[in-house]
Amino acid sequence: MRKKRLCIISFFVLVLLVGCSRKELKVPLEDVGMVDSMAFDYIDENQMKLTVAIPQYSPEAKKNTQIFSITTDLVSSGIVEIEKQSDKKIVFNQLRVVLVNEDFARKGDIRKIIQHLYRNAEVGNKVLIAVVKDNAEAILKADYPDKPSINFYLNNLLEPSINTAFNPNTNIHDFMYTITNPVFDTVLPFIEKRGEKLEVNGVAVFKGNRMHELIKPEEALVIQALSGRKNLAPLHLDLNAGHGEEKLMIDLIESTVKKVSNKNIESPKLTIFLKIKGTLSEYKGERESQLITTESISELEKDVNKQLEKNIGEFLERLNNMEVDPAGLSEEFRMYYYGEWTTEKTRDLIRKLDIKLHVETSIISTGTLK
Amino acid sequence: MSTTNGKVLNRYHVIFLAQSIMVGTGILSLPQKLSSMGYAQTFMPLLFGLLATLTAFAMVWLCSKFPNDDLFRMNEKLLGKWVGRLINFLIIIQFIVFSAGIISNYMHLIQSTALQEQTITLPVLCFLLLLIYIVSGGIKSIARFSVMTFFITIWIIYFTRWAIEKGDPSHFFPLFNFTSKEFFEAIKQGYFSILGYELILFYFPFIIDQKKAFRHSLIGIWISIFLCFITTAISVMYYSEWQLKRVEFSVLNLFKAGEFTFIERIDIIGITLWVFLILSSVTAYVWCAKRGVDTLFTKKKKQNYPLYVITIIIFVIIRMPFSREFQEKLFLASNYVGYLIVIWPVFLIIIYTLRKKQVQV
Structure with a gap:
């Protein structure tokens, strides 16, 4: 008898209390913008240009990649700024490629930005890092008519393959491992844009936290x-x-x-x-x-x-x-x-x-x- | 004490109780806790294993003198009613805070990796409900749960495969490259990870084959020690010293090295499976705390309400409105008190030898 009463009471309490619950705040999947590639360009000691590429799945859009670019001093405040322009919530779960231009690698603090990403639990271990000649933003923004999208192209280019086995395929763990390990100096693949193609044409050797030299394949x-x-x-x-x-x-x-x-x-x-x-x-x-x-x-x-x-x-x-x-x-x-x-x-x-x-x-x- | 009046624990129960209680959240951050020694930490778990064997021997020896009593009763018998009760009360508080510490640590982990956009109130509530369910089944249900936990979770070792492939075994050398200061710092920080085997002081009366209890719990202890050893060895191979120091849950990052094409975050699987390990160690502590309350207030024995009270206290401690700093200090203090409990039987043995005649059972 008591149990029956308890059941009835809890049923009513549950039904009535539903009205007090707050609206669900979670972002639905179609409103999530998964960053595939990021690019950092050097401006001066405090400022950098951050560019992110997000795949666009909507068939109505003319381009299959959304690109946002912003000048910022911190990575995360840059992301907040980008969210103001974007219709989607920016997440890093699918991040695959981080590009850094040569100036940034030579003068900027690349370790700091990679460490920021390494700290973020969302970011997986498959993030590949590369140094880019001249301008990293231009690489993300350029057209590659015979490729499905810049994200796939970059990722496939940097992934291990036998004919580019000179490429160290440095991922985010390798980078942090070698840059914090006193017996290693970090190496990153070096990419150059030639017309409508990208080419891995060397390897950037670091000395300490800065890029020191470009060596041949x-x-x-x-x-x-x-x-x-x-x-x-x-x-x-x-x-x-x-x-x-x-x-x-x-x-x-x-x-x-x-x-x-x-x-x-x-x-x-x-x-x-x-x-x-x-x-x-x-x-x-x-x-x-x-x-x-x-x-x-x-x-x-x-x-x-x-x-x-x-x-x-x-x-x-x-x-x-x-x-x-x-x-x-x-x-x-x-x-x-x-x-x-x-x-x-x-x-x-x-x-x-x-x-x-x-x-x-x-x-x-x-x-x-x- | 609803179902467990007689002796109920067979040898497998004893092995896996000792094993599962030890692997709590400790192993997750063990490499980081030992990081003051840098690469030389690899063999520390084996040393811990030796220490654990010695202290476990003292515990079982003491228990074998009082085959039907747990530590709470031994305290009363050896130290007198009032001092004993005071100590028992402190032990109960210790266990409650310690369990709260384990749960809070795990929830912190979930918060920082899996559920970043949520508060942890709901997960904690679900966890505590499960906890009540298991504990009210008595020590046997906890033991069975431990056996199940072991076989459900052991295969995640497979996920460390990629880290081994990538790692560099030369990091093990030079052997014994540390100063005594680093060494003691590592013991102080790290030994807490293997606490848990001391609970045999409380479930000893329920063991069927008490003569072989020491051997069986040793098997359990060394399974855990071996797991800890694998963890530190792989971490040392895979990380730089800087990473060992900074990466908080290094085991999860080991899982991240995994390279499946169809799954991105293996560490999430690891975290969610880890809930079994947390449950099995927390349930055992809470069960002991409940036994303690039962012995302190022996009026109505067959009731379950102390368990509910304990659970509510744990919930309050985890969600209490104090600052994170105070919480951290509290849990740290309870870890150090945990060391005291490991050494406590040695003290009791001294008292026992002194007062042998007065306390014959």
Whole structure:
């Protein structure tokens, strides 16, 4: 009896109290604008230009991407300003690409804006970061008639693929990891706009929180190989080892790297063993007709080894003179150092570092034609 | 005490009670709590495991001298009625605040990651309703819930796969690279993450096979320790030292490293599953608090109202109008009192040996 009464009372209370509830404040899905790409341009020390690209799904709209641009000092206040122009609520759940122009990377505080995004729990880990030549806003605003939309294009361009394996594919975690880790210097892919196309044509190497140098894809490939990436981009080589000018292309199948340090940070020595396996996909030069026997191939391998050792050695020498360590070579010394490791120690060590290289190439096949 | 008058806990219950109570919110922020040691924190959970084994041995030894009494009764017997009751009262308050701390910590996590646009009142209410439901089933229903929790949640370890792939094992070296100051700071901050096994002091009388209780709870303890070890090891591999220090819930960011094409936020799955772990540890604490109230006021035994009162107090503590700062201090204080409870049995053992003759059971 009591239970019955309780049921009836609670039923009425519930029905009547519904009138007191507040209106639902949640934003329906069609009113949410999911930012896909963001771009930052440098204006001066305090100001930057923030551009966001939001996909437009409405079939009535003429363009399939909405672009908003604003001059601001803080990222979040910029977003608030953009919301004033936008018909939708801006959220970051689908953020995929962050572009930063070269000026910003060299003079601005890129770490601060990325840290702001990293703090935001909405932002996933798939956000890819890239440095852009000249103007990042222009890249988002430009027309790419043969692409579905700028968002897809940028994202696919920056994602890992075998032919651009020199690209470090730095995502938001990698960026925060390398910029806060004293043994690393951050690397970001560098994009340039050429007509109606975008091109990843290099890698920006940071020193501390600022961009320091732009390096070529071939050199960036070395960084990837030394930091232990297994699948690398095809390797293009110019040989000049007693057989005149030779050009060859090796499709790399697998590379393994082993680093042995002498554990001494006063006079650091590092020996690097790099083993690469690949197929000779194209060859142009004097020896073309001879490359059918295993002996001649092993001779070619030796020449390739020498050439690679020279190229890589020169490149590492250059990095050492700049005191940057994008491949994390100083980790081999930190592993054996007791006490706190600092960025200054890395700089000091890299300047003094003496590197010995052993490259071992093996060409597994030259295709099916004899 | 509605259904649990006799001995009800078999060995699996004992294993998983010890295991599930330990994994509360602690493991979520363990790498951050230990971050004063930087990369050298990897093996800290194993050291904690040793400490836990030692203290658990003291607890079980004491319990085996009073096979039918829980800590509340032992306090009364060993310290006299009034001192014992005072201590019991403090323990009850401690458990209530501690549970409130765990829930509040979890709700803070939900607020900052999953439900950013909502207040947490409704989730807290739902949580407390479930809590009442489980606790009123007695210790056996909590134990069963713990077993279920373990098997429901253990597979989320799989989600750390990508972090392992990306991580760098060289971070483990050099081993033992820390100063004594960093070490003690890490113990102080981190040991709280593995608290929970001390509740065997309260459910010991319900264990069927009391002689093997120590071995069974050790299995549970070391399962948890192993999970903590995996957590710190993967975090050390995946993060830089700066990130270890700053990323508050580092385990969730480990899940974020996941690369499924069809799902963006694996961490949300992790958080929502975590509610099982939180429930299993909070229910055990609340059950102990309720036992305490029952022993303090022994007039009407078979009633459930102390549970409702406790739940309301917890709700008030979580939603209380005090500042966030005061709340934090309160919960921090209750963590340190938690350490006291771990050491308390050692003190009682000393008293027991001194007053052996007077307190024969």
